[in-house]
Amino acid sequence: MTQTQSVHRSSGTVAHLRPAYHVRPPGGYLNDPNGPIEHGSDVHLYFQSRPTLDMQVPVEWGHATSSDYVRWTPHRPAMAPQPGGPDTDGCWSGNTVLDDGRIRAFYSGRVESRPYQSVLTAVSDDGGGSFGPAHQVIPDPSDPAIIFRDPFVWKENGTWWMVVGTGYVDRGASIALYRSTDLSQWTAVDPLAELPRTSVAGEDTGSAWECPQVLTLDGRRIAVVSAWSPEGGPEAVLSFDADVPPAPQRVDHGTNFYAASAMRESRFGPLLFGWLQEGRDRPGWTDGWAGVISLPRVVWLGADSSVRSAPVPTVDTLRTGSTSAGAITAQCEIVVPEGSGRVVIHFGEQERLEIELDADTVTIDRSHASLAPHAHDGRMQATDAFDPSSNRPALRIFLDGSVVEAFTSAGRVLSTRVYPTTRPPWRVEGPPGTQCWLLAP
Template structure:
């Protein structure tokens, strides 16, 4: 049963009718600017698009439970990328070819219609069969499913999913994540002239570096670079159930050779996000010609999902903030959208070497400028839950308290010439952008207190920290 939101303050109150008794809970983990469901489990972002002036962020959703046993498409929509409405269900697993799940996919606009491409998942006596499907809408709310489907080509298992569609020189292209029968990750390529009938063109890309399966592929051009986004999965053998062991999101630089119908890589796989919680990103181009990327903000294991504090409020997981992509210095840069600046309500500038600040809520932004920082610098946030340490040379250590074990988890990054750290902190989500988006780090954390202590030490001369509160002032 969904809880009913009754207060949009930092601590959002929920009313739960249980046995005829009204129980009011305050939720310290409800995020202000990270999209999350009011109930159920959210995972991959799907079908990101700007259509008829509005932004649509579809997503995988189990609205009935907090597990991965059911998949449909839910939808958020916005006119400004800051204020969002949730439309509820968009694509349901209600037909023969998607009876066991409407899995991930993408969206395009053509002839004033929105087209959604997704994977229909079915199981018969435990045997999986997948279909790539299409649904279209003229208003962005009501979708009609095409009866035509794409079946899995021979030579591949039924782990064949997550279609991404784009147009180039009058031809529609589709790439689909795949697994060969030899259990090697791959991406298949299809083409069409009408979005209905698709021709299999062969393997777009496959390599041992894609592990045993490749999910959520994406392809786009950015400046003078061609980018292929991949999500390699390690899986158990077919004899042991072909279950997911681990996965991550990365990208390659290369070229789409249209004559050979394949992608030729010119780089190794590079991480998109260095953090604890990032997966299944999708990108799109908006009317301002910005390439915008959004990811699922989770790599939680089963125990972390089970004990996630938001489950007490009947929901699980969130998306990252939208990021604009740039190709600079022969690598991918990611930066928060300019629209986020409108959330700033109060500014405090700190220049002392050491200082303490009490934030009035968990929703705030920190802009840290390190000028010729050659000695150690450390900042602790969210009452010690999240910590960043820089050694003054090139080592950056980011840590959090794990909500299951209670132990501190640590990741170490190598960043020569660190000069800027920009932190977007929400009630239970943090995204860190370093050196104008050269590296990004995403993580969930859980702090039950509304007011959050921030303490830093070691800021050198000419360095500064700007704190921006996102909490509305109460008159």
């Protein structure tokens, strides 16, 4: 999108839709999370952002830190485009690594006149608060690629590796792969994975892969990619074993999770963050902000080799008390301990979100969630959703203004956005034992 729109500041009719404990800047546009990394006692999270909703403003790296992964302190942007430099039209997505104790970023620099985004690196000498001048480390592809962007760097068995998202008309989606001994000189090797565009279990695998990430789970290299096509744009986040022919599976079964960003190591183990896109048409962005980062998710492999997720354990510290008579605010957690049944979040007389637990399936229906003309509706579903032996509740639903993230006991997750016009308090009904917690950042 390139159109601009005048911005109206929040009024009482939309203020309740603003997320409070999810990461987002005070205003403007946010999309991909970038380079989460632990440094000392803090975790640094970077993300694509613009100070306004004008999509022609070059993107920069926003910045937030946390000591517990759930309470975040926003900072000034850590990286901004250098006029006349290799990222003059935008500091696009990438990740960070520790290099002799310093945080080093790898990212895509956009120059509008160039066909591809250059793979750049820059170093922070102030503990991650800002990054110095950038320089290019990977040449543009020699073959005519559809895209070439979003580097991800990691160290494995003493060797540095880098993947870059790409795709080709004749070969399909691809993950370019490079190796290095010093983070400076990089050698291209065979692609980590490729797949001609197809449909797997109803999922479009994309003509190119953005934001490739590589995790090591159960001793296997697991690729996490964001399927993309020139005509359709973002599709879904998919994962697969990178050392065998790709068999992609969906990472999030909701409607609004994209551009996953991985932490290979953290105090909680491997994590994923994601961009929760807006679930409303552009004319509905009337309150001066758009986009939010998901809760950080602990990830593991299910029996079917799919990536499963649960919120970081410290999310429990956001609880300030349970509610009575099913009354909730816009920031709450709804816990269904076991069994099947139906959860309904009543926003108003004509607005409700319906969540069905049935056998091994969870379904979220937002067909009646909003009377707003620009809000999206529809249903989403995940199977193999429940594992009574996991010691996790059957379902945990995190509500934060317009954000909904639902985690099942088997590690399925569905993320979506809702835009009720009715202001809180709202009301919840659910199966016996359902508990509601108020949350505060």
